[in-house]
Amino acid sequence: MNLKNLDSVQRFAKAMLFAVTFILPFAAIMISLGTIGMSPMLLGGIPYVGDLFAFVGKYLNVGGWVILANLPFFFALCVASSLTGNKQAGPVIIAGLFFLMVHKLIGEMSVWYFGDIKGFTDIQSPMDLLSPIANPEYVNIFQDVLGMPTFRIGIVGAIIVGILSARIWEKYKTFDKLPMALDFFNGQRFCVFVTFIYAFIMAAVLMVVWPIVGDGLDAFSIWAAQNGDYAAPFSKAFLETALRPIGLHHVTNAVWEYTPIGGEFYSELKDMTIIGLHQVGPARLDEIVQLFNLGRISDAQAILADPMMNKMMFYQDFHGLFTLPGAALGMYLAIPKERRTAKIKSIYLSTTLAVVFTGFSEPLEFMFVFASPVLYGVNVAFQSIISMMPDFFKHMFDDPAMMTWYFRGLPNLLTNYLVQVGFILGRWYELVILFGTGVIWFLIYGVTFNFIIRKMDVTILGREKEDEAEEANDSFVTRMASQSNKRVEAMVHVLGGLDNIDTIDNCMTRLRLSVHDKSKVDMSKKTWQKLGALDVVDAGGNNIQAIYGASVSNIKIQLEDYVDEARSQTSNVANPLAFE
Numbered sequence: 383m384n385l386k387n388l389d390s391v392q393r394f395a396k397a398m399l400f401a402v403t404f405i406l407p408f409a410a411i412m413i414s415l416g417t418i419g420m421s422p423m424l425l426g427g428i429p430y431v432g433d434l435f436a437f438v439g440k441y442l443n444v445g446g447w448v449i450l451a452n453l454p455f456f457f458a459l460c461v462a463s464s465l466t467g468n469k470q471a472g473p474v475i476i477a478g479l480f481f482l483m484v485h486k487l488i489g490e491m492s493v494w495y496f497g498d499i500k501g502f503t504d505i506q507s508p509m510d511l512l513s514p515i516a517n518p519e520y521v522n523i524f525q526d527v528l529g530m531p532t533f534r535i536g537i538v539g540a541i542i543v544g545i546l547s548a549r550i551w552e553k554y555k556t557f558d559k560l561p562m563a564l565d566f567f568n569g570q571r572f573c574v575f576v577t578f579i580y581a582f583i584m585a586a587v588l589m590v591v592w593p594i595v596g597d598g599l600d601a602f603s604i605w606a607a608q609n610g611d612y613a614a615p616f617s618k619a620f621l622e623t624a625l626r627p628i629g630l631h632h633v634t635n636a637v638w639e640y641t642p643i644g645g646e647f648y649s650e651l652k653d654m655t656i657i658g659l660h661q662v663g664p665a666r667l668d669e670i671v672q673l674f675n676l677g678r679i680s681d682a683q684a685i686l687a688d689p690m691m692n693k694m695m696f697y698q699d700f701h702g703l704f705t706l707p708g709a710a711l712g713m714y715l716a717i718p719k720e721r722r723t724a725k726i727k728s729i730y731l732s733t734t735l736a737v738v739f740t741g742f743s744e745p746l747e748f749m750f751v752f753a754s755p756v757l758y759g760v761n762v763a764f765q766s767i768i769s770m771m772p773d774f775f776k777h778m779f780d781d782p783a784m785m786t787w788y789f790r791g792l793p794n795l796l797t798n799y800l801v802q803v804g805f806i807l808g809r810w811y812e813l814v815i816l817f818g819t820g821v822i823w824f825l826i827y828g829v830t831f832n833f834i835i836r837k838m839d840v841t842i843l844g845r846e847k848e849d850e851a852e853e854a855n856d857s858f859v860t861r862m863a864s865q866s867n868k869r870v871e872a873m874v875h876v877l878g879g880l881d882n883i884d885t886i887d888n889c890m891t892r893l894r895l896s897v898h899d900k901s902k903v904d905m906s907k908k909t910w911q912k913l914g915a916l917d918v919v920d921a922g923g924n925n926i927q928a929i930y931g932a933s934v935s936n937i938k939i940q941l942e943d944y945v946d947e948a949r950s951q952t953s954n955v956a957n958p959l960a961f962e
Contacts, residue, residue: 405456409449410664410788414797416443417671423806443668450661451654452528454540455481457640461544466551467887476573477547483581484543485532488588492531495589496520523596525655533592536657537640542584550576603642603691611773619697619769623762626744627751627919638694645690650681663692663788664798671802682807692786693772697765699789702741704820705764708827710734710746715828716835717844726844733916741791744891748917748929750831754840760830768823775815784812843916846908870937870944873913877926878902880948884924888938892919893928900924 419425419439426436449456455478462477489508496517497505504516508531511517511524525534533539550573557572567575618638625631638644644659649669656665666685673682714722714730733745751758772785787803789795804813835842877883877897884896893915897903903926904910910918914937915928930937 405449405460406453406660407790409446409453410790411793411797412442412446413450413664413668414446414794414802416440416446417668417675418797418801419443421671421675421806423675424801446664447652447668450656450665451652453661454535454537455528457537457540458543458547461541462547462551465545465548467885470551472555472570472573473548473551476551476577477544479574480543480547480550480577480581481540482528482530483578484539484584485527485530487581487585488533489531491585491589492524492533520593522600523593533588534596534642534655534657535588535592536642538636539588541636541640546580546584547577550580599642600646603644603646611776612770614691615694615697615769615773616766618694620762620766622698623765626747627758638691643691644694645692647690659691659695662690663695666690666692667787667798667802671806674806686783689782689786692788693776694769695788695790696772696785697769698743699741699791699795700768700771700820700823701743701765702737702791703789703795704824705768705827706737706743706746707734708824709750709761709831711824712828712831713750713835713842714844716832716840716842721844729843729916739792741794742891744929745916748891748919749843750840753842754834754838756834756838757831757840760834764823764827764830771819783809785816843911869913870941873941874945874948876904876909876913880945883945886938886942886945888934891929891934893930893934893938893941894921895926895928897924897926900926 416439419435419442421427421439422432426432426439428435458477458481459474462473466473489511492511493505493508496502496511500520502517502519504513505511506516511531512521512526514521517524523534524531526532535542554573554576555570558568560568560572618635621634622631625634638658639660640658642657645657645662647656647662647666647669648654649656649665651669651672652665656662670682670685673679673685710730710733714727717726733749737743737746747761751761775784776782787799789799799813799816803809834840835845839845874880874883877895878899879902882897882899882902884898885894887894887896900920905918905920905926907917910928913928915930917929919927919929921927
C-alpha cells in the first residue's frame with residue numbers, strides 16, 4: 383500500500399472511530415443506568431423514592447435506545463463531519479438529506495423492482511416489503527428506518543452515505559457554472575441537487591447488489607456463530623492488535639462491529655432489530671435484564687443461551703482493565719529507583735487510569751509498541767490467546783453466555799457487569815472467574831514486560847539513555863512548553879512554523895498532523911514529551927502522529943484555534959484592504 387492510500391485509509395478509519403466514540407458510549411451508559419433505575423431489586427425498589435428512580439430510569443433507557451436504534455443515521459452525520467474536518471455544518475446537513483433520500487428511494491424503487499421485475503405481484507406499496515406474505519423471499523433484507531421500508535444496509539450503508547456526502551460537499555460547495563439567472567442555486571445550494579442524483583444512483587445500484595450481499599452476510603454470520611469457536615475471536619484479536627499502531631484496526635473491526643457478521647438481535651420489548659457487535663452488546667444485556675425484571679425468566683434464559691458473537695468484544699474490555707495495567711506496572715518497576723521521579727510516576731499513573739476508565743488501549747500501548755518489536759509481538763500474541771477465553775470457559779462450564787457482556791471501561795464494568803450481570807442476574811460466579819483470571823493475566827503481563835525490558839535493555843519512558851547533545855533546559859521549546867498558554871505556540875515552532883502546517887486532526891489518542899515539508903519538523907521524542915506527548919510517530923509521507931492520550935481532542939482544538947487566529951492576523955497585515 384503506497385503512502386497516499388495509507389493516509390486515505392487512516393482518515394477513513396478515524397472517521398469511523400469519531401462516530402463510535404462521539405455518541406455510542408453515552409447510549410450504552412444511559413441504557414444501563416436507566417435499567418438500574420427501573421429495577422425493583424435496585425434503585426426502583428427503594429421505599430418512598432423508588433418510583434422517582436423508576437420514572438427517571440425509564441426515560442434514560444428510552445433516550446439511550448433512541449441513539450442505539452438510529453445509530454446508522456448518526457454514523458452518516460459523524461463520518462461526513464469527520465472527513466471534512468469537523469468545522470462546517472454543510473456536510474452534516476448533506477449527509478442527513480442523503481440518508482433520508484436514499485432510504486426513501488430504496489423503498490419506492492423496491493416496489494417496482496421486486497413487484498414488477500421480480501414478479502412478486504402482492505407487493506403494491508413499500509409497507510408490503512416488510513410482509514413475509516407479500517414478500518416471502520426477500521423480506522429478511524428489509525427493515526423499517528425512520529418509518530421508511532428500506533434495505534437493511536445499516537451502518538455499512540451509513541458509512542457510504544457519509545463518505546459520499548463529504549465528497550459532494552468538498553467538490554461542489556464552490557460550484558459556479560450555472561447561468562446568472564440561476565445563480566441563486568450555485569455553490570452550497572447546488573450540493574442539495576447533486577445529493578439527490580447520488581442518492582438515486584446509490585439506490586439503483588443497491589437494487590441489484592444488496593439482495594446478493596445481504597444474503598451473503600446473513601449466511602456468513604450464521605456460519606461464524608455456529609463454527610467460529612476459537613478461530614473467529616483469535617483472527618479478530620490478532621488483526622486488531624497488530625494493526626492498531628498504524629490505525630487500520632478500525633477497518634478490520636468494522637466487519638464485526640457494524641454488519642450482521644457480528645450478530646443480529648431482535649428486541650421484542652422495543653420491537654426493533656439491532657445489527658453489529660457495538661449495538662448488539664448493550665441491547666442484548668438490556669433485554670435480558672428487562673425480561674428478568676418483568677418476571678419472564680424463561681424468555682431471558684432463551685436469550686442467554688444464544689450469545690451470538692458477543693464474545694468477540696471480551697479481549698478488548700479485558701485488555702484495558704487488567705492486562706495493560708499489569709504491563710504499566712512491569713514497565714514502571716523496570717525503571718531504576720533513582721529515576722522514578724514524581725513526574726514519571728504521575729505519567730504512568732494518569733495514563734493507566736485513562737485506559738482503565740475509558741477502555742481504550744492506545745495511551746498505554748503506545749508507550750511500548752514503538753520502543754520494542756519484542757514487546758509489541760508479545761502483546762499481539764497474548765491478546766490473541768486471551769480472545770479465546772470465552773470459548774474456553776463456555777465449554778468448561780457448559781455455559782454459552784460466559785464472558786459475553788459489554789464492559790468497556792470501569793464505568794461500564796460497574797453498571798453492566800457488577801450491577802446487572804452480577805446482582806440482578808445473579809451470575810456472581812462469572813465475576814469471580816473474570817477477576818480471578820484478570821489478576822492472573824495482570825501478573826503475567828507485569829512479569830513478562832519487566833523481564834523483557836530489563837533483559838533486552840529496552841528504552842521506555844524513564845529508561846532513556848543520557849543524551850549529551852540534548853538541548854539545555856532553557857531552550858525555546860522547554861520555556862514555552864512550561865507555560866500551558868504558550869504550549870501550542872511551541873508546537874507550531876516544532877512543526878516548522880505556520881506555513882509548514884497543512885492539516886490538523888485527531889483520533890481517540892493521537893494528534894494527526896500533515897505538513898508540507900517534514901524535514902522542517904523536530905521529530906525528537908524528548909521534544910514532543912516536553913510538549914506533553916507520550917511519543918511521536920512518522921506516519922509516512924508528510925504525516926506525523928503525536929500520542930497524547932484521552933486529552934488529545936482538547937489539544938487539537940487549541941492548536942487549531944491558535945493556527946487559525948495567527949493566520950488570520952497575518953492575512954490582515956498582508957492585506958491593506960482588510961478591516962476588523
